[in-house]
Amino acid sequence: MSAETLPRELLIGTIARLLEGVRHVAVGATSPIPAAGAMLRRALDERNGVPAARLSILGSVRHNFFTNGSAELFDAAGQGRIDAFFLSGGQIDGQANVNLVGLGDYPRSEVRWPGSFGSAYLYFVVPRVILFREEHTPRVFVKNVDFISAPGVSSPEVYRPGGPVALLTGKGLFSFDRQRPGFTLDSLHPGHDLMEVQEATGFDFAHPANPPVTPALDASTLGLLRRQVLNELEETYPAYVADWRRDLAGLGEAH
Amino acid sequence: MLSNLDEMAARIGPRMHVALPVDYAGVAMAMTRPIIAHGAGELHLVCVPTGGLQVDQLIGAGLVHSIETSAVSLGEAGGAPRFNQAVKDGAIHLSDATCPAIHAGLMAAQKGIPFMPMRGLIGSDVLRNRDDWRVMDNPFAAAGDPIVLIPAIRPDVAVFHAPMADRFGNVWIGRRRELAAMAYASGETLVTVERVVDGSLVDDEMTAAGVLPALYVTAIAEAPRGAWPYGLWGEYATDVDELKRYAVAARSAQGFADYMSEALRVHP
Numbered sequence: 001m002s003a004e005t006l007p008r009e010l011l012i013g014t015i016a017r018l019l020e021g022v023r024h025v026a027v028g029a030t031s032p033i034p035a036a037g038a039m040l041r042r043a044l045d046e047r048n049g050v051p052a053a054r055l056s057i058l059g060s061v062r063h064n065f066f067t068n069g070s071a072e073l074f075d076a077a078g079q080g081r082i083d084a085f086f087l088s089g090g091q092i093d094g095q096a097n098v099n100l101v102g103l104g105d106y107p108r109s110e111v112r113w114p115g116s117f118g119s120a121y122l123y124f125v126v127p128r129v130i131l132f133r134e135e136h137t138p139r140v141f142v143k144n145v146d147f148i149s150a151p152g153v154s155s156p157e158v159y160r161p162g163g164p165v166a167l168l169t170g171k172g173l174f175s176f177d178r179q180r181p182g183f184t185l186d187s188l189h190p191g192h193d194l195m196e197v198q199e200a201t202g203f204d205f206a207h208p209a210n211p212p213v214t215p216a217l218d219a220s221t222l223g224l225l226r227r228q229v230l231n232e233l234e235e236t237y238p239a240y241v242a243d244w245r246r247d248l249a250g251l252g253e254a255h
Numbered sequence: 256m257l258s259n260l261d262e263m264a265a266r267i268g269p270r271m272h273v274a275l276p277v278d279y280a281g282v283a284m285a286m287t288r289p290i291i292a293h294g295a296g297e298l299h300l301v302c303v304p305t306g307g308l309q310v311d312q313l314i315g316a317g318l319v320h321s322i323e324t325s326a327v328s329l330g331e332a333g334g335a336p337r338f339n340q341a342v343k344d345g346a347i348h349l350s351d352a353t354c355p356a357i358h359a360g361l362m363a364a365q366k367g368i369p370f371m372p373m374r375g376l377i378g379s380d381v382l383r384n385r386d387d388w389r390v391m392d393n394p395f396a397a398a399g400d401p402i403v404l405i406p407a408i409r410p411d412v413a414v415f416h417a418p419m420a421d422r423f424g425n426v427w428i429g430r431r432r433e434l435a436a437m438a439y440a441s442g443e444t445l446v447t448v449e450r451v452v453d454g455s456l457v458d459d460e461m462t463a464a465g466v467l468p469a470l471y472v473t474a475i476a477e478a479p480r481g482a483w484p485y486g487l488w489g490e491y492a493t494d495v496d497e498l499k500r501y502a503v504a505a506r507s508a509q510g511f512a513d514y515m516s517e518a519l520r521v522h523p
Binding site for chain 1: 378
């Protein structure tokens with residue numbers, strides 16, 4: 001087995017690591033990397049002989065428990081039945097505020113994105129929210145978002161068992177401190193350095209003097225990913241899986 | 256009870272509040288062109304809880320005055336071009352929401368109560384821009400504990416697509432319970448179906464549990480592949496290529512008009 005890991009596999013493996021110990025993780029629509037990360041978590045739990053994470057992948061028929069319509073995800077989350085979820089954003093700022101609505105003055109946004117979806121609720125009630133945005137540029141990671149779809153932190157009187165714990169990008173992994181509040185760079189993906197990440201980030205963040213490299217996947221995990229998870233993901237994300245297989249063929253890893 | 260697309264479209268009058276389902280639940284795309292041809296305007300759309308192609312086409316056709324939604328997009332095919340343009344032009348009034356707030360508003364209507372409280376939202380610009388929502392302190396808490404109140408959403412009419420109905424007006428919606436939620440909350444419910452079956456769907460316990468009873472259904476029209484280019488659960492997949500073709504065509508008002516006149520002649 002080649003030790004070479006594709007960038008997307010590093011992201012998926014990192015997500016699986018961030019999900020360690022969850023009982024139930026939900027994944028929203030058009031999110032192939034978070035879906036694969038959740039599937040890898042379940043596969044690792046099964047391999048390790050611990051209770052396996054339950055998955056609710058929106059858009060999947062096979063990997064989805066819900067039978068009560070699109071309200072059920074929110075009802076389950078409100079009761080604390082969902083431990084982890086993923087959010088992204090057209091903009092994300094240093095307070096972990098997320099903007100899914102648009103650029104410029106609301107309501108006549110210069111650039112309009114689809115909208116807030118369930119973020120203004122799930123960010124409050126899901127304990128382990130992982131922010132995921134592959135594009136790591138100053139236009140995404142801004143000082144202040146133009147519109148707060150969902151705030152990163154709340155004042156003490158607001159009911160908030162949930163919130164952000166981590167931010168994963170194409171360049172690195174950050175953790176979020178709700179007390180400070182702010183991000184800390186935990187690790188850099190191979191091929192990226194601190195100065196590059198600082199220049200690509202519009203907000204300040206804490207960091208060790210020499211940030212470590214995001215750990216690579218061991219051979220056994222990579223094997224699970226390329227055999228089991230790739231096949232499980234195909235039902236919901238056929239185009240993504242085909243692209244991934246092409247990348248693997250390029251590595252000389254075609255199966 | 257058994258009707259046709261044009262008769263059903265004629266039930267939609269100017270300034271009505273129209274509830275439409277999320278793209279994967281069963282969108283009555285076959286109703287879109289009859290609604291546009293009928294031409295009742297100044298509509299208020301309620302997306303349950305998000306909108307897509309149908310919403311974009313009704314906006315493009317100039318029938319929409321205002322919209323309540325948690326998002327509008329074409330999914331894998333990208334942004335919704337006529338919606339995005341209308342936002343930029345200030346041509347429609349926006350009530351941006353979040354998915355569970357729309358479910359909460361419909362649930363309040365279903366129960367015949369004035370509002371439903373819900374968690375979250377506090378500190379968001381979604382809440383800040385909704386002067387029809389309220390925040391109060393939880394009256395059962397010792398102190399503090401602010402919570403948001405969502406007023407009941409009572410659409411005049413709900414429009415969706417489902418696999419089958421029977422001759423008695425019962426509609427089989429399976430596990431897509433948001434379709435029932437729309438119907439419970441709305442004054443009228445118009446349904447297109449793939450097929451109408453002879454026997455009663457409530458006589459068999461296996462189908463009865465997934466039935467929206469005729470009590471809540473105003474009219475039904477048969478429309479095979481009526482969700483196209485969207486898919487219908489358990490029946491057929493979404494035609495993503497067609498969504499992409501629309502997404503490109505509808506970037507301009509003229510391109511949208513051309514697509515709509517052409518599409519009138521094309522059948523899936």
